[in-house]
Amino acid sequence: MSADPLSLKFAALADPTRRAILARLCEGEASVNELAEPFDISLPAVSKHLKVLEKAGLISRGRDAQWRPARLEPMALKGVAEWIEHYRRYWDQSFDRLEDYLRKVQKGKDDGERN
Amino acid sequence: MSADPLSLKFAALADPTRRAILARLCEGEASVNELAEPFDISLPAVSKHLKVLEKAGLISRGRDAQWRPARLEPMALKGVAEWIEHYRRYWDQSFDRLEDYLRKVQKGKDDGERN
DNA sequence: TTCCTTGTCAACCGTTCGGTTAAATACGAG
DNA sequence: CTCGTATTTAACCGAACGGTTGACAAGGAA
Structure with missing residues (x-):
């Protein structure tokens, strides 16, 4: 069922929006809204991208009040x-x-x- | 429509069958039948994988009579x-x-x- | 409590993906 | 020309993808 880790990572990297998110996270942690700002897609769409990146192990997520900051997991x-x-x-x-x-x-x- | 080259490459690499094909091609050119041998999927399925790899630029293909040898494009x-x-x-x-x-x-x- | 902001969940939609089977094509051998 | 081998094309199928909208949960502030 669930793919091997390498496939998950390559698949996650195959989307330009997700690669841009990773690039942004090089500058430090960011909230979902901050990450969504450069794109004209809905917030839930960004949320889904983050879930893909997290399942691939490429990012991890914290909690700060109602914010869920994401950080790079290089x-x-x-x-x-x-x-x-x-x-x-x-x-x-x-x-x-x-x-x-x-x-x-x-x-x-x-x-x-x-x- | 057609994705950027980097996305095409990552997407091509996201499939374990295709990564195995690339690994096999490290040993040299191979025909479709030779490439298909280790997998229990149909020949057309392998043919499709090769087309994906070719569109990503990761392999190129020649012709030798009725054979269409694939070679790595590293x-x-x-x-x-x-x-x-x-x-x-x-x-x-x-x-x-x-x-x-x-x-x-x-x-x-x-x-x-x-x- | 009520309000506002942040973020996720659920349901849906059209497209792409990875696979199948069956038919067509390309080519060398007899 | 006919046959056999190698490969691709066409049509189809179910699952996953990337997106949407609308409702919901979590948490600080009035």
Whole structure:
């Protein structure tokens, strides 16, 4: 039923509104109204986004009177970063191959110019 | 209509089957049948997953007779990695705070033991 | 208590998602 | 041309998504 943590995180990050909320939370805790302000969607919609982020472990929430401040939970992103890091060697390799290719093309061009 | 590239990538990565396909493609190009083999889902389902990955730029596809080999396009992951990297300082910071906390707890415990 | 603000819950709506089966397509082999 | 293999397309289905509106709960202030 409930998806694995990594899938939850990727799915949470797949929405630009939620990514913007995370970016805003880098500046510190914020209430739902503060978080909703930049968007022209309803408050309940923002509330739902926050629930998604919380289930993914990307934020946590406190209570301060009638406010429910949200704060970034950045360790959750570390797991995502580590998953992606496994692929770093492949894109580094791609870059190496691109360099090789460009070197060859340049060489061919020089040869052509010499002929 | 069509989502931004980053959203497409995160959404593509949110499915465990698709992540497994990417992992398999690290070992080299593969046909649809080869990619489908580990899963007990239909071939059209795999074909759809490949289309999602392709639209996200995470793979590209060739043609070899009736085969449509898929290969990893790892540079696409670089963009995702860079987005996440922006948050590294936050989780590094969290880790520092955790270390501080553990140091304090340990100190308190030592004091307690000495009393 | 009453009022106001903050936030969530419930019900609903249209779209997208991940899957299916059945039919169509692309291509090499005989 | 016909057959077989590989893959995609089309149509469909149920569940989840992202949004709405309207009612409700929690808590400080008059």
